Amino acid sequence: MTTALITGATAGIGAAYANRLARDGRDLVLVARDTERLAASAAELTARHGVRVETLTADLATEAGIEAVEQRLRDGDRPVDLLINNAGFGHRGTYLDVPVQDELDMLKVHIEAVLRLTTAAVPGMRERGFGGVVNVASVAAFLPRGTYGATKAWVVNFTLGIARDLAGSGVRLQALCPGFTRTEFHQRAGMGTSSIPGWGWLTADRVVDDSLRDLARNRPLCVPSKRYRAAVTAARLLPPGGLGKISNTAGRDYRKP
Known part of the structure:
Protein backbone atom coordinates (compact mmCIF):
# COMPACT_ATOMS: atom_id res chain seq x y z
CA MET A 1 0.00 0.00 0.00
CA THR A 2 1.34 3.43 -0.94
CA THR A 3 1.44 6.50 1.30
CA ALA A 4 0.60 10.12 0.49
CA LEU A 5 1.67 13.15 2.52
CA ILE A 6 -0.59 16.19 2.25
CA THR A 7 0.15 19.64 3.65
CA GLY A 8 -2.75 21.89 4.56
CA ALA A 9 -4.71 18.66 4.88
CA THR A 10 -7.62 19.52 7.15
CA ALA A 11 -9.66 21.83 4.93
CA GLY A 12 -10.48 22.68 1.35
CA ILE A 13 -8.44 21.12 -1.42
CA GLY A 14 -6.13 19.38 1.04
CA ALA A 15 -9.06 17.68 2.79
CA ALA A 16 -10.51 16.69 -0.60
CA TYR A 17 -7.20 15.06 -1.53
CA ALA A 18 -7.17 13.22 1.81
CA ASN A 19 -10.67 11.88 1.33
CA ARG A 20 -10.13 10.84 -2.29
CA LEU A 21 -6.77 9.16 -1.66
CA ALA A 22 -8.08 7.35 1.42
CA ARG A 23 -11.04 6.14 -0.61
CA ASP A 24 -8.54 4.84 -3.18
CA GLY A 25 -6.82 2.86 -0.40
CA ARG A 26 -3.73 4.98 0.25
CA ASP A 27 -2.32 5.45 3.71
CA LEU A 28 -1.92 9.10 4.64
CA VAL A 29 0.30 11.54 6.48
CA LEU A 30 -1.74 14.66 7.22
CA VAL A 31 0.14 17.91 7.91
CA ALA A 32 -1.45 21.07 9.29
CA ARG A 33 -1.13 23.56 12.15
CA ASP A 34 -4.21 22.55 14.17
CA THR A 35 -3.53 19.39 16.20
CA GLU A 36 -7.14 18.85 17.25
CA ARG A 37 -8.45 19.24 13.74
CA LEU A 38 -5.79 16.84 12.44
CA ALA A 39 -6.83 14.23 14.99
CA ALA A 40 -10.48 14.58 14.05
CA SER A 41 -9.70 14.28 10.33
CA ALA A 42 -7.53 11.21 10.92
CA ALA A 43 -10.18 9.48 12.99
CA GLU A 44 -12.88 10.13 10.42
CA LEU A 45 -10.77 8.92 7.47
CA THR A 46 -9.69 5.77 9.30
CA ALA A 47 -13.24 4.94 10.32
CA ARG A 48 -14.65 5.59 6.88
CA HIS A 49 -11.97 4.03 4.68
CA GLY A 50 -9.93 1.71 6.92
CA VAL A 51 -6.56 3.22 6.00
CA ARG A 52 -3.69 4.14 8.31
CA VAL A 53 -3.56 7.88 8.93
CA GLU A 54 -0.60 9.58 10.60
CA THR A 55 -0.72 13.21 11.70
CA LEU A 56 2.05 15.78 11.91
CA THR A 57 1.46 19.20 13.42
CA ALA A 58 3.66 21.73 11.61
CA ASP A 59 3.53 25.40 10.68
CA LEU A 60 5.28 25.74 7.34
CA ALA A 61 5.85 29.44 7.92
CA THR A 62 8.48 28.40 10.49
CA GLU A 63 11.85 26.70 10.20
CA ALA A 64 10.86 24.05 12.74
CA GLY A 65 7.71 23.22 10.81
CA ILE A 66 9.49 22.75 7.50
CA GLU A 67 12.25 20.68 9.12
CA ALA A 68 9.72 18.34 10.76
CA VAL A 69 8.06 17.57 7.43
CA GLU A 70 11.42 17.23 5.66
CA GLN A 71 12.48 14.65 8.23
CA ARG A 72 9.30 12.63 7.70
CA LEU A 73 9.71 12.70 3.92
CA ARG A 74 13.29 11.44 4.17
CA ASP A 75 12.34 8.46 6.35
CA GLY A 76 13.26 5.53 4.12
CA ASP A 77 11.62 3.03 6.49
CA ARG A 78 8.25 4.72 5.94
CA PRO A 79 8.41 5.94 2.35
CA VAL A 80 6.07 8.57 0.97
CA ASP A 81 5.12 7.88 -2.64
CA LEU A 82 2.94 10.93 -3.26
CA LEU A 83 3.55 14.43 -1.91
CA ILE A 84 0.80 17.05 -2.15
CA ASN A 85 2.23 20.51 -1.41
CA ASN A 86 -1.10 22.18 -0.78
CA ALA A 87 -0.56 24.51 2.22
CA GLY A 88 -1.06 28.17 1.39
CA PHE A 89 -2.95 31.34 2.15
CA GLY A 90 -3.88 34.73 0.74
CA HIS A 91 -3.72 38.38 1.83
CA ARG A 92 -6.68 40.70 1.87
CA GLY A 93 -4.74 43.88 1.19
CA THR A 94 -2.79 45.14 -1.78
CA TYR A 95 0.91 45.96 -1.85
CA LEU A 96 1.96 48.29 1.00
CA ASP A 97 -1.27 47.44 2.84
CA VAL A 98 0.17 44.08 3.85
CA PRO A 99 2.92 44.00 6.51
CA VAL A 100 6.26 42.89 5.11
CA GLN A 101 6.44 40.02 7.60
CA ASP A 102 3.16 38.65 6.27
CA GLU A 103 4.59 38.80 2.75
CA LEU A 104 7.72 37.00 3.94
CA ASP A 105 5.58 34.32 5.59
CA MET A 106 3.86 33.79 2.25
CA LEU A 107 7.22 33.37 0.52
CA LYS A 108 8.20 30.86 3.21
CA VAL A 109 5.06 28.74 2.77
CA HIS A 110 4.50 29.05 -0.97
CA ILE A 111 8.11 28.92 -2.17
CA GLU A 112 10.65 27.77 0.43
CA ALA A 113 8.47 25.01 1.85
CA VAL A 114 7.54 23.75 -1.63
CA LEU A 115 11.18 23.72 -2.69
CA ARG A 116 12.46 22.02 0.44
CA LEU A 117 9.70 19.43 0.79
CA THR A 118 9.91 18.51 -2.88
CA THR A 119 13.68 18.18 -2.54
CA ALA A 120 13.26 16.01 0.55
CA ALA A 121 10.78 13.68 -1.16
CA VAL A 122 12.10 13.25 -4.69
CA PRO A 123 15.46 11.46 -4.13
CA GLY A 124 13.76 8.49 -2.45
CA MET A 125 11.08 8.37 -5.13
CA ARG A 126 13.69 8.41 -7.88
CA GLU A 127 15.65 5.66 -6.16
CA ARG A 128 12.50 3.52 -5.95
CA GLY A 129 11.59 4.40 -9.55
CA PHE A 130 8.12 5.51 -8.57
CA GLY A 131 6.41 8.53 -7.05
CA GLY A 132 4.62 11.80 -7.59
CA VAL A 133 4.58 15.39 -6.40
CA VAL A 134 1.66 17.78 -6.85
CA ASN A 135 2.46 21.42 -6.14
CA VAL A 136 -0.74 23.41 -5.76
CA ALA A 137 -0.45 26.73 -7.57
CA SER A 138 -3.32 28.82 -8.99
CA VAL A 139 -4.57 30.44 -12.18
CA ALA A 140 -3.26 33.58 -10.45
CA ALA A 141 0.18 32.34 -11.57
CA PHE A 142 -0.68 33.63 -15.04
CA LEU A 143 -1.98 37.02 -13.89
CA PRO A 144 -0.40 40.00 -12.10
CA ARG A 145 -1.67 39.45 -8.55
CA GLY A 146 1.01 40.83 -6.24
CA THR A 147 3.00 38.50 -4.03
CA TYR A 148 0.39 35.75 -4.19
CA GLY A 149 0.42 35.54 -7.98
CA ALA A 150 4.21 35.86 -8.04
CA THR A 151 4.66 32.92 -5.67
CA LYS A 152 2.28 30.78 -7.67
CA ALA A 153 4.09 31.66 -10.89
CA TRP A 154 7.27 30.41 -9.22
CA VAL A 155 5.53 27.18 -8.25
CA VAL A 156 4.44 26.58 -11.85
CA ASN A 157 7.84 27.27 -13.38
CA PHE A 158 9.71 25.32 -10.71
CA THR A 159 7.45 22.30 -11.16
CA LEU A 160 7.56 22.29 -14.95
CA GLY A 161 11.33 22.64 -14.87
CA ILE A 162 11.95 19.72 -12.55
CA ALA A 163 9.36 17.63 -14.38
CA ARG A 164 11.59 17.96 -17.42
CA ASP A 165 14.72 17.22 -15.38
CA LEU A 166 13.16 14.04 -13.94
CA ALA A 167 11.63 12.74 -17.18
CA GLY A 168 12.07 9.00 -17.42
CA SER A 169 12.84 8.56 -13.71
CA GLY A 170 9.40 7.26 -12.75
CA VAL A 171 8.70 10.40 -10.70
CA ARG A 172 5.79 12.49 -11.93
CA LEU A 173 5.44 16.20 -11.19
CA GLN A 174 2.38 18.38 -11.50
CA ALA A 175 1.61 22.06 -11.01
CA LEU A 176 -2.08 22.29 -10.18
CA CYS A 177 -3.69 25.63 -11.07
CA PRO A 178 -7.29 25.83 -9.90
CA GLY A 179 -9.49 28.88 -10.23
CA PHE A 180 -11.89 30.05 -7.53
CA THR A 181 -12.67 27.02 -5.39
CA ARG A 182 -15.19 26.73 -2.57
CA THR A 183 -12.94 26.34 0.48
CA GLU A 184 -12.07 28.33 3.62
CA PHE A 185 -9.39 30.26 1.69
CA HIS A 186 -11.24 33.57 1.26
CA GLN A 187 -12.84 33.48 4.70
CA ARG A 188 -9.50 32.94 6.42
CA ALA A 189 -7.99 35.85 4.50
CA GLY A 190 -10.91 38.11 5.38
CA MET A 191 -11.92 38.47 1.74
CA GLY A 192 -15.47 38.85 0.56
CA THR A 193 -16.61 36.79 -2.41
CA SER A 194 -19.74 38.65 -3.55
CA SER A 195 -18.05 39.85 -6.74
CA ILE A 196 -17.26 36.31 -7.91
CA PRO A 197 -20.04 35.00 -10.21
CA GLY A 198 -21.59 31.65 -9.46
CA TRP A 199 -20.24 30.10 -12.65
CA GLY A 200 -16.70 30.96 -11.54
CA TRP A 201 -16.67 28.52 -8.65
CA LEU A 202 -15.20 25.02 -8.65
CA THR A 203 -15.61 22.38 -5.96
CA ALA A 204 -12.56 21.00 -4.19
CA ASP A 205 -13.58 17.48 -5.20
CA ARG A 206 -13.64 18.50 -8.87
CA VAL A 207 -10.19 20.05 -8.58
CA VAL A 208 -8.75 16.91 -6.99
CA ASP A 209 -10.38 14.58 -9.51
CA ASP A 210 -8.90 16.57 -12.40
CA SER A 211 -5.51 16.70 -10.71
CA LEU A 212 -5.24 12.96 -10.10
CA ARG A 213 -6.53 12.16 -13.58
CA ASP A 214 -3.86 14.36 -15.16
CA LEU A 215 -1.16 13.03 -12.82
CA ALA A 216 -2.00 9.49 -13.96
CA ARG A 217 -1.58 10.72 -17.54
CA ASN A 218 1.76 12.33 -16.61
CA ARG A 219 0.59 15.83 -17.50
CA PRO A 220 2.77 18.32 -15.60
CA LEU A 221 0.29 21.22 -15.76
CA CYS A 222 -3.32 20.84 -14.66
CA VAL A 223 -5.88 23.64 -14.96
CA PRO A 224 -9.26 22.23 -13.88
CA SER A 225 -12.30 23.05 -16.05
CA LYS A 226 -12.55 24.31 -19.61
CA ARG A 227 -13.45 27.85 -18.54
CA TYR A 228 -10.25 28.27 -16.55
CA ARG A 229 -8.13 26.67 -19.26
CA ALA A 230 -9.59 29.25 -21.63
CA ALA A 231 -8.80 32.03 -19.13
CA ARG A 236 -0.95 34.14 -22.10
CA LEU A 237 -2.08 35.76 -25.35
CA LEU A 238 -3.23 39.17 -24.12
CA PRO A 239 -0.79 41.98 -23.26
CA PRO A 240 0.53 41.83 -19.68
CA GLY A 241 -2.11 43.04 -17.28
CA GLY A 242 -4.97 42.43 -19.70
CA LEU A 243 -6.85 40.24 -17.24
CA GLY A 244 -5.08 41.41 -14.13
CA LYS A 245 -7.59 44.09 -13.15
CA ILE A 246 -10.48 41.65 -13.43
CA SER A 247 -8.59 39.07 -11.40
CA ASN A 248 -7.66 41.53 -8.68
CA THR A 249 -11.21 42.86 -8.40
CA ALA A 250 -12.87 39.45 -8.27
CA GLY A 251 -10.21 37.67 -6.27
CA ARG A 252 -9.64 40.22 -3.54
CA ASP A 253 -12.94 41.78 -2.55
CA TYR A 254 -11.93 44.09 0.29
CA ARG A 255 -15.41 44.58 1.65
CA LYS A 256 -16.19 42.81 4.90
CA PRO A 257 -16.99 39.17 4.03
Missing part, protein backbone atom coordinates in the same frame (compact mmCIF):
# COMPACT_ATOMS: atom_id res chain seq x y z
CA VAL A 232 -5.18 30.86 -18.85
CA THR A 233 -4.87 30.75 -22.64
CA ALA A 234 -6.25 34.28 -22.86
CA ALA A 235 -3.89 35.50 -20.15
